[in-house]
Amino acid sequence: MALNLEIKDKERTEIRKAYRQLLLACKPLMEAADVDLIRKALNMTRMHNPEVARNEAGELKVLESLEVALVVINELGLSRVAVMGALLYDTVVDGSVSVDEVERTFGKQVALITRGLVKVSELYNKGTSIQNDNFRKLLLTFAEDIRVVLLIIANRLRTMRNLALYSAEDQQRISSEVAYLYAPMAHRLGLYNIKSEMEDLVMKFTNREMYSFIAKKLNETKRARDKYIREFIEPLEEQLKKQGLKFEIKGRTKTIHSIYNKIKKQNTEFENVYDLFAIRVILDSELEKEKAECWQVYSVVTDKYQPNPSRLRDWISVPKSNGYESLHTTVLGPESKWVEVQIRTERMNEVAEKGLAAHWKYKGHKGEKGMDEWLSNVREILENPELNAVDFIDDFKLDLYDEEVFVFTPKGDLRRLKKGATVLDFAFEIHSEVGKKCVGGRVNNKNVPIKYVLKNGDHVDIQTASNQEPKKDWLNIVVTSKAKSKLKQALRDIEYKEAEIGREMLVRRLKNWKYELSDQLLNQLVKAFRYKTVQDFMRAIAIDKVDFSRIKEFIIRLDKKEDETAEHDKERSAEKFVSGKDTLPDDDVLMIDKSLTNVDYKLAKCCNPIFGDEIFGFVASMGGIKIHRKNCPNAIDMHTKFGYRIVKAQWTSGSDTSYQATLKITGVDDIGIVTNISQVISKELKIKIRSMSIDSHEGIFEGTLTVFVDNINSLTALIRKIKNIRGVYTVSRVGA
Structure with a gap:
């Protein structure tokens, strides 16, 4: 009983602490009335959803809501509407408070957000896979308000930070979702800090051994890195102060996930990854002086250290499409080590860390108008019910800072498109039906093809034909998100209709042959004729790519060999x-x-x-x-x-079974080393070798060894023994 009371007291202390932190964070950005509404939202949550209510990890839901709200305001830079949505989320989801009641008390915007979050919760309750077709409903929810997306990301970040409290199965499931969808989504929205932390946490729970190895190495080399950073920074600070600039210089170690990617990409050891950290210069500049002062810092850095011209990245003159602004260069520092230097202002740094939401704080800045237009584009694209999560991530590009082209309709209306847009893009911009029937255009009274790239000031008149249909190669012509989305939908519609025709033709022909079309037979036909999907196979029938005589021959052979095939399948059921x-x-x-x-x-x-x-x-x-x-x-x-x-x-038991394991070994290409390895395996450990292959290059050998072992302990002992052989560099299990 005493233990339960102690835990309860501790949790209440955490609730009070988080609540005070939230009010403190809200006050500078909100008026007193807004803070009162936040208090009301929390009180409503506690009244209808008592402190004892817990999530699947055993955490108090009230504390979870407060911590998500803190992420929303501190790390995403959102304001009261999103904060109240985070606080009310669980209360609305469990039905204690209706969305209508939320709207009466807190307004339409908060109700819109909570309604979107409830829809997301319903999807997860159904166990919907994020690649399932029904998952498009989640994206339709996103279209209602971009803050729904940001709240989901905040919730997943908070969950990842507490993932150790969840079961092993939940850890794998949640990590998979974050790695596949939410980390890339955070990256697209410019939330680099959150994206990096998510990737590190995913690695911690899915590749713990490598995560711990890199973390240990970083800890061991911290003192040397700190010393090097101080030596690198000191002369720069002196010169920048002389020029009267207000600045801060930080040394930032790269994330464990990014270091791991470099180790894999460069196929090297941790010690050989040279760019483990970056130097960041953050200026306190007025808006009109930002660009000039950033280049002033660049001049100081490159005067002191030799730059690598091929590594200059100017995202100040032309920012990234998601709003990222910064000046990057790589210079040769002390001890002939390459060092990445990032130069930006405080405003640019906040946008880089908090993403597009940070633009909302800069009233009158060009980002505010761009944000509204971007939100409108999100809604428009997501109106397509067939758009799935992969299309969203792969095709949708933020157009905030892309260069644009302005063209005129025949009536003189001005239309703005992404630079590089074609006549076909313009046709889809007018209407999806116009795009689907487009055969060309007249630009400035001259006939042009659909792939003609538009220029500023062009007068464009689209030409259509009733018998025209969209074609797959049009995807290589269009560049705007809207045109790609509408075109993909039109192509899917055509393929679906053709597949339905093909299915009717096949069913009718099989009926004449006294057969029925079963799922099993259909799968066998698709595989036999080497098509990827059932729809592709049906389309091939409709457009006469598959001859019915070949289908009949296959079915007859199938009948004759049914018993033989069944026996064969049974034999294949084990490796x-x-x-x-x-x-x-x-x-x-x-x-x-x-x-x-x-x-x-x-x-x-x-x-x-x-x-x-x-x-x-x-x-x-x-x-x-x-x-x-x-x-x-x-x-x-x-x-x-x-x-x-x-x-x-x-x-359940190991039995007397032997299991196949493959190892990758590297080391010095020395005479006798292969003999030493094989002797340790076969004579010393009595392990049976199935195969061994060795390649050598410039004095280094790389071998692949396949053995039979009884269990994981035998394999671990084998790896340890091989590592102890003189001249062996690395031993790793293939498929890890």
Whole structure:
């Protein structure tokens, strides 16, 4: 009882602390009436959703709401509407307070946000995969108010920071969602700090071994890095002070995730990654002097240190499409080390850290108008119900600072398009039906093709034809988000209609042959004729790419070989790489969901799980279950795309089974080193070698070794033994 009271007292202290922090953060940005509304929102939350209400990790929901609200105001720079939406979220989701009641008390904007958040919650309650077709509903919710997107990102960031409290399964699921959707989305919105922290936290829970290794290395080298940064900065500070500039210089260590990417990309060791940190100069400049003073700092830096001309990035003159402004250069510092230097003002730095939302604080600045137009574009694009999450991330570009082209309609109306837009883009800008029927245009009274690139001041008249239909290669002609979205939808409609015609033709022909079209037969036909999807196969029938005589021949062969095929499929239900065996052992090696034994399963070749590995099952499309390691390279993809097909799995016994494992080894290309490795494996450890291949280049060898081991302990002992052989650099398991 005393323990429960202690925990409860501690949690109440945390609630009071977070509440005070929130009020303190809100006061500079809001009027007294706004702060009163925030107090009212929290009181409503506590009244209808008592402190004892907890989330799936056991945390108090009231505390969770307060902490999300703190992220919203401190790290996203949003104001009272978003803060109240964060505080009211759980109360509205669980039905304690209606959206109508929220609207009466807090206004239409807060109600709009809470309504959008409720829709998102409903999607997750249904277990919808983020790549499922129904997930487009989430994007339709986004279109109502951009703050819904930002609140979801704030919620996911707060969840990632507390992910250690969740179960192992939830950690993998949430990490997969964040890696696939929310970190890239934060990047698109210019939220670089949040994107970087999300990536680091995802790595912490999905690749903990490498995360811990890099974190340890960074800690070990911190003193040397700090010393180098001080030596680099001191002469710059002296010169900048002499020129009367107001500034701050910081040394920033790069994120663990970015360092890991460099190690992989450069195929090198941690010690060989030279650009582990960046120097950032932040100026206190007036708006009209920003550009000049940034270049003044650049001059000081390059006078002191030799610059690399190919590494100059000027995002001040032409900012990135998501609003990012900064001047980057790489210079040769002390000890002949390359150092990245970033130069920006306080305003630019806040935009870089808080993304597009930071523009809202700068009234009268060009970003405010651009934000409104950008929000309008978001709504317009997301009105398309077929647009999915991948299209949003891959196709949608923020147009805030892109160069633009202004053209006139035949009636003299001025239209603004992205620079590089074509006649076809203009046609879709007028109307999607005009775009679909476009055959060309008249620009300045001259006939031009649909791919003609528009110039400022052009007078454009679109020409259409009733028999014209959109074509796939048009995607290479259009450049605007609206045209791409509408064109993709039109192409999907055409393909769907053709596929329906093909299905009717196939059903009719099969009926004549006394057959029915079953899902099994359809899948076999798609595979046999080598089409990627059922729709592609049906379209091929409709446009006479598949001959019905070949389909009939295939079905006849299928009938004759049905028994033989069934037996063949049964034999394939287990992998045949187990040492000296063609079938799985009689006793259970795996237990699925703690209740199923003797199941039809395979050990996945992409990661080759062995006894002792943490594993999960994946229901294959052709039946049976594939067993993967939890850190399989394909795990995140499977969790995000096919979460409903994931099955819990664990080993029950090792039996006398041997498991295949592949190792990658590098070292000095010395005479006898391969012999030493093989002797340690076969003679000292009595492990059977299946295959070994060695390549050498400039005195370094790289080998791939496949062995049979009993369990993970045997493999760990083997890796340790090989690492101790003189001349061996690295030993790693393939598929990790």
